[in-house]
Amino acid sequence: MTTERTACGAVRLGDAGGRITVYGWVDRRRDHGGLTFIDLRDRSGSLQLVFNPATAPEAHAAAHQTRLEYVLRAAGVVRPREPENVNPRLDTGEVELHVDACEVLAAARTPPFAVNEEGEVEERLRLQYRYLDLRRPRLQRNLRRRARFIAGLRRAMDGMGFVEIETPMLIRATPEGARDYLVPSRISHGSFYALPQSPQLYKQLCMVAGLDRYYQIARCMRDEDLRADRQPEFTQLDVEMSFVEEEDVFAALEQAISSAWREAEFRSGIVTPFPRMTWHAAMERYGVDKPDTRFGLELHDLTEAVRGSGFGVFAKAVQAGGVVKGIALPGGAEMSRGEIEGELTEVVRALGAKGLAYLWRRAEGWQSGIAKFFSDAELEAIGGATGAGVGDAVLMVADRAAVVAASLGALRNHLGRKRSLYDRERIDMLWITDFPMFERDQQTGQLAPLHHPFTMLHADDVDLLETDPLRVRSRAYDIVLNGREIGSGSIRITRPDVQERVFQTLGIEREEARRKFGFLLEAFEYGVPPHGGFAAGIERLLMEGMGEENIREVIAFPKNQQAQEVMTGAPAPVDDAQLRELGLKLLQPPPT
């Protein structure tokens, strides 16, 4: 039966006179009592069907019974439309199908929201009836482009000689990193598998195995709270390469992403190579390690300019070893006091700043409640450092360096978005390099790896390991796209002595390291090639490529903010019998 099927959206003037059969859903219906029109929709588009009671009474009667979203089979002859009836907005607008045989293959209840329109619908409803939401044009388009993008990635990786390898989904729990999703073992009661947060260890073992160039379109699971760009399960382009340095990894990723980007016909062009920026420069200039470089509004250091100022808040912060930074907001002199002290101050407070200081630079001079605390020379220095001109405002935060960076960085992003300071179509990819190897954990005060403990150190910094570990730079790198972290990678440690010293710096005992990562360390004793790699979050690339602001728009069956899949109702309680078989007992009965 389907051998004679013609795609609705593919019918053209050249098909006129021919007899075809189409299958699809009723997208719209225009019933004139006599003559009836149905726009029939399938994956390829839609086609106008004409039902004439005079020439095909049976088909017309069937059409009269149909409602939106009914599934039909319709056969008839393609006719050109009269010139005055051509619909230029439709790909198939020059033709129509005069139906003489029509069969209703499935009736449909009135859908809970309009399938044939793009309008906003409450998120919960969309997820509950995801199969209907997926029928709508936006997600149809997004999922097809997702498939093309991933196909493009595979084509590119294959073309560069990478081997696609599937790594296990049931793996050993890893002590560090994100919270694991656990799977109880039926055969070994009391033991658990974890679902992979990433195939990290396996891909490094693939390098030991001599596979040389590994990649995978890898599913990853992390049991952490959700965000607009974060789902508990997501997909990565996971890559690992032997005998390489940073530039080799960069080139491979640039090639894969840019060619897939073109194949999927994502917005704007991507320029390769992607620009590079050190972590230090990103923090200094933008306050964040994932700068949105589509607009200026950079942070400027004012610590020296205000060191001796009469403004107590600044002076005290500097005395305590803190810093003062500011951004010049073009046109900011027009902003009201309420706007700055309300909305903008909220933004910096949320990131830990105690307040937001500001100065308007107007034709009459520097103004605001705090202007009187600064000398003319100091005001001049502030203007010089920030580049603020007449009509601008300078927005400043004084605090510990980390708080200043985070709060002004957030303020910068807020202003960029709110005041539309950038071209929405623009695509800014960049590499962030030279990350610090370690950071101080805020809660425990312990040193922790910023990337992971197998990240190679910068050769120049090895000797700082024991003396000043926080200054040690690693050979880790990120890709940032329009202010969003797309993925990260590193050149790995393959020398046992260096790995040993990193573990020691982290306070991981030899015995503990053996227990946690023994298989990897042992593998490295059998001839490990120097290697490095990368993992790129595919959904985040898709979001930017399609101009979507939420990750759910590029995933077929996403979860809500409570990590529930509301259509099927996962997660859900299980039978006692199922628990018993796994050797499990709940501390509390599940809520009913």
Place this chain on the structure above:
RNA sequence: GGCCCCGUGGUGUAGCCUGGCCUAACACGCCACCCUGUCAAGGUGGAGAUCGUCGGUUCGAAUCCGAUCGGGGUCGCCA
């Protein structure tokens, strides 16, 4: 766990700040009838919401207050 926003027929919104004219409005959808060139078809008529839930204030609550539930965003978290 903290903070912010949202919740009104099937869908999307208005009304809420400033309580009473709300017997809750509009568009789409739905149902019936009319209609042979529409394509967001048109016309006529109709059904459908006690305003998320509970409690309070008040003569009177969609509207004010409190609690709670649900959804979204965000900070923490995400090696």
